[in-house]
Amino acid sequence: MAYWLMKSEPDDVGIDHLQAEPQRHFVWTGVRNYQARNFMRDQMQPGDLLLFWHSSCPEPGIAGIAEVVAPAHDDPSQFDPASPYFDPKSHPDKPRWQCVDVRFVRKTRLVSPAELRQHEALLGMTVLARGNRLSITPVTPEEWAYLQEHVL
Numbered sequence: 155m156a157y158w159l160m161k162s163e164p165d166d167v168g169i170d171h172l173q174a175e176p177q178r179h180f181v182w183t184g185v186r187n188y189q190a191r192n193f194m195r196d197q198m199q200p201g202d203l204l205l206f207w208h209s210s211c212p213e214p215g216i217a218g219i220a221e222v223v224a225p226a227h228d229d230p231s232q233f234d235p236a237s238p239y240f241d242p243k244s245h246p247d248k249p250r251w252q253c254v255d256v257r258f259v260r261k262t263r264l265v266s267p268a269e270l271r272q273h274e275a276l277l278g279m280t281v282l283a284r285g286n287r288l289s290i291t292p293v294t295p296e297e298w299a300y301l302q303e304h305v306l
Contacts, residue, residue, distance in 0.1 A: 156202045157293040158193070159281050160220070160256070161209040169206050169218035172258035179223050179255040183231040184239040186251065190290040195226045195252040197292075204256065205293060205301070207281065208264070216265040216306070224255035262306045275300045 160182065162168065172180060185191055202222040208214055229251040231239035244250040270276050280291035293301075 156197060156199065157295065157298040158198065158202060158204040158222075159207050159216075159279075159291045159293050160204045161207045161289040163210045164208045164217070165211070168208060169220075169258075169261050172206070172218070172220060172256075173261055176258045179257055181230070181255050182253045183229050183237075185229070185253065185289055186239065186241070187288060190288050191250075191252050193290045193292065194254045198222050198226060198254050200225060203259065203298070209289075213264060213266065215267060215269070216262060216301075218261040219259040219306075220256045221259050222254050223257050226252040226254050229253040265305055270305070273300070273305065276305075 164170070167180060172178075182194070185194065200222055204220050204222065205216045206218040206220045208217045228246075228249040229239070230253075231237040232241040232244040232249060232251045233246060234240055239251075241250055267282060270279065270282060276282070276297055279293065279297055280286055280288070
């Protein structure tokens with residue numbers, strides 16, 4: 155099992171959306187960064203757990219926990235001209251973008267980046283690195299355990 159942090163805008167898909175439909179598999183579409191795509195394509199597996207991070211909002215931070223429930227597959231939004239994630243350079247016979255499916259595990263209290271920075275054991279988290287904008291980042295087993303025991 156691996157651990158991840160995945161960012162989403164709460165107005166688009168927030169932890170409350172997942173909580174409202176706990177059995178639903180949410181397709182994590184719209185990732186348009188090659189490194190984040192590669193994490194999904196090459197490393198994420200069903201059963202992996204993730205920190206669900208609210209981003210691009212007044213109060214960003216960890217809002218809950220979700221689980222990867224389907225391995226990487228073609229992101230359907232890349233082929234849809236009506237989608238904001240449409241990629242005209244991507245073709246069904248040679249797709250550029252992948253996605254995974256996730257589902258709700260549990261909601262947590264909102265844990266801000268400022269609060270995370272108060273814990274020395276978490277200062278190495280990729281999400282806290284200056285200039286980091288990736289929507290998907292790995293979380294070490296040590297960081298995950300510390301979060302579960304001391305923060306969440």
